[in-house]
Amino acid sequence: MESGTVRVDEPSPVLLLGSGGFAEEVADLVSDCPGFEVAGFVESRDRSRCEHPILGLPVHWIDEIGVFAGTHLACSALGTTDRAEFTSQVEEQGLAFATIVHPSAHVSRVAVLEAGVLVGARVVVGAHAHIGRHTILNRGVLVGHHVEIGSHVSVMPGANIAGFAVVGDQAYVGMGALVLNNRRVGARAVIGAGSVVTKDVSAETTVVGVPARAMDASAVD
Numbered sequence: 001m002e003s004g005t006v007r008v009d010e011p012s013p014v015l016l017l018g019s020g021g022f023a024e025e026v027a028d029l030v031s032d033c034p035g036f037e038v039a040g041f042v043e044s045r046d047r048s049r050c051e052h053p054i055l056g057l058p059v060h061w062i063d064e065i066g067v068f069a070g071t072h073l074a075c076s077a078l079g080t081t082d083r084a085e086f087t088s089q090v091e092e093q094g095l096a097f098a099t100i101v102h103p104s105a106h107v108s109r110v111a112v113l114e115a116g117v118l119v120g121a122r123v124v125v126g127a128h129a130h131i132g133r134h135t136i137l138n139r140g141v142l143v144g145h146h147v148e149i150g151s152h153v154s155v156m157p158g159a160n161i162a163g164f165a166v167v168g169d170q171a172y173v174g175m176g177a178l179v180l181n182n183r184r185v186g187a188r189a190v191i192g193a194g195s196v197v198t199k200d201v202s203a204e205t206t207v208v209g210v211p212a213r214a215m216d217a218s219a220v221d
């Protein structure tokens with residue numbers, strides 16, 4: 001893993017970014033990870049959500065978490081790829097990010113996970129893969145050797161990204177999707193659930209089906 005990322009054997013309280021159902025799932029995942037404990041949640045859009053605890057833990061407003069800098073870490077718990085602004089706000093408040101790997105996952109010793117990456121249960125990350133900041137690899141994801149995944153990417157349960165593939169920043173790879181070897185998925189592209197990517201996908205393009213096709217076929221390279 002990248003030098004400077006948080007090791008799972010160092011006990012640290014973690015604030016999860018988000019207050020929806022997925023945040024509760026991430027809280028359960030973190031509870032399985034030795035060295036981390038969920039200390040609360042962070043909300044950035046609807047301040048009224050801070051009025052009610054989640055799982056018995058407080059929900060903090062984004063502008064008020066600076067008091068936790070140096071004592072708490074943060075980790076994204078939002079499935080949407082539109083979370084870059086949220087993580088930037090947290091950085092401005094002075095918090096560092098945890099890199100969290102579920103005990104049932106297998107991450108190659110020569111793979112690189114950047115700060116804020118979340119690796120779910122039964123995930124496999126192959127040799128020489130590089131996973132960018134704040135990317136979420138949901139349960140059962142397979143990442144092949146020499147894969148490059150950018151920042152703030154969401155890879156949903158059961159997706160398979162094969163060797164030497166490249167996935168751009170803020171892309172979304174849907175549940176059970178397959179990206180074949182050497183394919184490139186552009187920034188902010190969306191791969192529909194169960195789709196099979198056999199050709200490169202342009203940035204900001206949504207593709208669906210087997211083989212995956214764009215809503216506007218001319219947008220697929």
